Amino acid sequence: MTAGVEYTIDELAREAGTTVRSLRVYHERGVLPPPQVKGRTGFYGADHLNRVRTISKLLDRGIKLNGIKELLNAWDRGDDLGDILGVAESEAGESVTVAAGDMIAATELAERYDDVPNGLARVVAAGLYEPVDAATYRIADRQLVNRLERLRSGGIPTDEVVGELEKLRADAERIARRFVDLFRRTAWSSFQDSDRGPAEVAELGERLAATRPVPGEVTAELVSLFVARYLDQDAELVDALQEA
Incomplete structure (x- = not known):
């Protein structure tokens, strides 16, 4: 346990964005x-918090708790996770269709993140890649992968990039939950108090469609604004660029 960081079960559930009941099941x-x-x-x-967040991400990827247990046990042992993460078929038994250009060998992916502790498992849990079978992965989110590569090409070590991505995902999840809670307190509450007829349903759909993209747009705009501000206020950085 990291010194100075302690949570009761209620506090852990709140910080991880889950429920006490879920923690007891875990x-x-x-x-x-x-x-x-x-x-x-x-x-x-803090290790418990990271573990719960990892479990939540893997559940979101469709991995059942039994599979997560195997994965985390292997992770703790430092085993090769390729065989555990690999799946050749969907739960419905249908073959997974993958565009050839999106595929990457498990060995190549592991090598790409070999300087990151538990790198393969972490980039899968972060939603960057997903398994096709024991030997092959595919890019799950090309935009995120491209942005990660841009940070790496900018001179930021890979382990720092992956760690920051994990923090950003946690921040983004909190922002998303806050906006969803806001929508439920306002538009959804108003709909519940209405006649819930076709007109009200249509209005609810319009409000949802109008609201859905706003949190991401506002967050991206504010982050870009503050990054630019902090960089412009960095006197040492500005002086170094002016000297060049």
Whole structure:
């Protein structure tokens, strides 16, 4: 447990964006280590928080808890995760169709992120790549991969880029939840109090369509604004560029 960071189970659930019930299920299924008990209270640390976030991401990728348990056990042992993450067919039994240009060999992907601790598992959990079979992965989000490569080409070490991506995903999830909560408190609440007829349903759909892209647009604009501001205020950076 990282010194100075402690959460009760309620605090851990809130910080990870999940529920206490889910955390108890994770304990029962053996995917979340037990807390450190002080008196009658269990306390969780930063490692627990990272573990819960990883579990949530893998669940979002469609991996069941049994598979997650195998994956995390292998991760903890430092085993090769290719065989565990690889899946040749969908849950419905249908073959996965993959564009040839999107595929990358597992060995090449592992080598690409060999300087990142648990790099293969982390880029999969982050949604950059997804397994096709034990030997092959595909690009799950080409835009994110391209942006990651731009940061790497800008001289930022790969492990720093992956770590920052994980933090950004956590920040983005909190922003998304906040906007969804806002929508439910306002537009959805108004719809619930209405007659819920065809006109109200149509209006709800229009409000949802109008609202959906706004959080991403506003967030991107604000982040770009503040990045530019902080860089422009960095006197050492400005002086170095002027000297050149």
